[in-house]
Amino acid sequence: ATAAGAVGHARPRSADLYHRGRVVFPGGITRSTIDIDPHPLYVSEGEGAYVIDVDGNRLLDLNNNFTTLLHGHGFAPMIDAVTDLLRRGTCFSNPTRHEIALAELLVSRIPAMEQVRFVNSGTEAVMFAIKAARAYTGRPAIARFEGAYHGAYDWAETGQSGSFESAKTGLRMARSAYTGAPGTTADAVVVLDFNDVDGLEESLSLHANSLAAVLIDPMPSRAGLLRPLPQFIERLNALAQQHGILIIADEVLNLRQGYNGASSRYGLAPDLLTAGKIIGGGFPIGAVGGRSDVMSVFGSDGKAPLVPQGGTFSANPVSMVAGRVAMEAMTFDHFSRLERLGTMLRSRLSDLAAKYDAPFSVTGAASLFRIHAKRVAPTTYSDARMTMVEATRMRSLSRFFRHGGILLPSDAAACLSTPMNEEDIDSVSAAFELFLTTHDT
Ligand code: PLP
Numbered sequence: 001a002t003a004a005g006a007v008g009h010a011r012p013r014s015a016d017l018y019h020r021g022r023v024v025f026p027g028g029i030t031r032s033t034i035d036i037d038p039h040p041l042y043v044s045e046g047e048g049a050y051v052i053d054v055d056g057n058r059l060l061d062l063n064n065n066f067t068t069l070l071h072g073h074g075f076a077p078m079i080d081a082v083t084d085l086l087r088r089g090t091c092f093s094n095p096t097r098h099e100i101a102l103a104e105l106l107v108s109r110i111p112a113m114e115q116v117r118f119v120n121s122g123t124e125a126v127m128f129a130i131k132a133a134r135a136y137t138g139r140p141a142i143a144r145f146e147g148a149y150h151g152a153y154d155w156a157e158t159g160q161s162g163s164f165e166s167a168k169t170g171l172r173m174a175r176s177a178y179t180g181a182p183g184t185t186a187d188a189v190v191v192l193d194f195n196d197v198d199g200l201e202e203s204l205s206l207h208a209n210s211l212a213a214v215l216i217d218p219m220p221s222r223a224g225l226l227r228p229l230p231q232f233i234e235r236l237n238a239l240a241q242q243h244g245i246l247i248i249a250d251e252v253l254n255l256r257q258g259y260n261g262a263s264s265r266y267g268l269a270p271d272l273l274t275a276g277k278i279i280g281g282g283f284p285i286g287a288v289g290g291r292s293d294v295m296s297v298f299g300s301d302g303k304a305p306l307v308p309q310g311g312t313f314s315a316n317p318v319s320m321v322a323g324r325v326a327m328e329a330m331t332f333d334h335f336s337r338l339e340r341l342g343t344m345l346r347s348r349l350s351d352l353a354a355k356y357d358a359p360f361s362v363t364g365a366a367s368l369f370r371i372h373a374k375r376v377a378p379t380t381y382s383d384a385r386m387t388m389v390e391a392t393r394m395r396s397l398s399r400f401f402r403h404g405g406i407l408l409p410s411d412a413a414a415c416l417s418t419p420m421n422e423e424d425i426d427s428v429s430a431a432f433e434l435f436l437t438t439h440d441t
Contacts, residue, residue: 350362
């Protein structure tokens with residue numbers, strides 16, 4: 001059985017490309033975050049809310065390049081602006097007016113961002129935020145939350161506290177879902193549980209003297225797109241203030257939650273804030289911003305910066321212009337409209353799970369949602385972690401959606417884009433209902 005816009009199963013061209021990819025890429029792919037089931041879906045083009053794969057199938061794109069695209073694919077005002085720019089040069093070692101225009105937009109919208117520096121990715125933004133916090137406080141360590149994703153900087157990846165001895169050398173390596181960091185990394189990372197108020201209190205007090213910052217995604221997506229408890233945010237603000245620990249809000253993904261971003265929505269009071277994804281309009285970008293006195297580590301009049309930050313492609317005009325056009329088009333009303341659609345979708349999906357007494361639940365906010373193959377919506381990372389059975393159930397839902405013409409990430413946040421409308425909510429809900437009535441969950 002297939003859902004709305006039935007497209008069937010055969011994808012020989014994608015299978016062929018995977019065959020070639022496996023020769024040149026370790027694991028067959030060049031990003032480990034790609035779904036392979038049984039091969040990746042290779043895309044030939046995007047069109048508004050849809051992507052068209054190389055076998056000619058059209059799919060509603062609920063992934064939007066890992067939540068990057070606010071306006072879907074081929075957003076006309078952005079194409080015009082970028083096309084004009086391409087003729088005039090795409091990168092210079094000199095600054096351009098375009099970086100100032102995007103910075104002004106961000107600073108005017110995001111309360112925690114008094115000043116900003118542009119980089120090329122969310123990973124880099126988090127890396128510089130951590131360096132800035134260490135330089136500003138003179139403390140070496142950071143605290144972060146288990147299961148949350150902040151890109152590929154060693155300190156931002158280190159997971160369960162501690163280290164282990166390499167089986168090959170007996171030398172100490174950091175314990176993490178990502179092997180490859182030295183054991184000393186783990187010495188400078190305190191790992192906390194999201195929404196655990198007592199644990200937060202205890203750990204921050206214990207490590208107060210060594211902690212430069214707490215790195216927090218206000219609604220960590222990989223950890224389950226978990227809604228922050230108000231008392232947890234309040235306690236974090238107060239403890240950080242009390243101990244002189246900075247708060248780094250990683251809004252690379254969750255800036256999407258509103259015109260003013262996510263921290264202001266949840267009452268989080270960050271000293272530094274990282275952004276990425278939506279602010280580049282579909283081109284590579286990252287940004288680290290925050291309080292002017294903290295940001296002065298990157299430069300202050302007449303003094304050498306404590307943290308020199310450059311980057312060959314940082315603030316390249318293409319990302320700056322595309323980002324500004326995408327963000328300018330995303331008015332307060334557009335955020336509200338996407339939020340209404342998101343609320344509608346989340347409640348329709350939850351109601352269907354309840355109606356069929358199916359082991360599924362939904363988390364998220366604004367235009368973001370995540371379906372869990374679990375009966376109760378998780379509030380902590382340990383609740384959100386999938387068992388093998390749940391992971392299989394989630395993959396089977398994602399596969400069913402794909403065959404029905406809907407691209408749904410199986411273990412990450414999904415999102416809506418401005419070209420979507422209520423009919424799209426209907427077709428996602430219909431596909432979910434069809435799955436629930438045709439599969440033994
Ligand atoms: N921080 C968060 C919260 C993210 O979701 C991501 C990427 O998904 C990153 C950082 C890393 O961003 P990038 O992939 O642009 O390096």
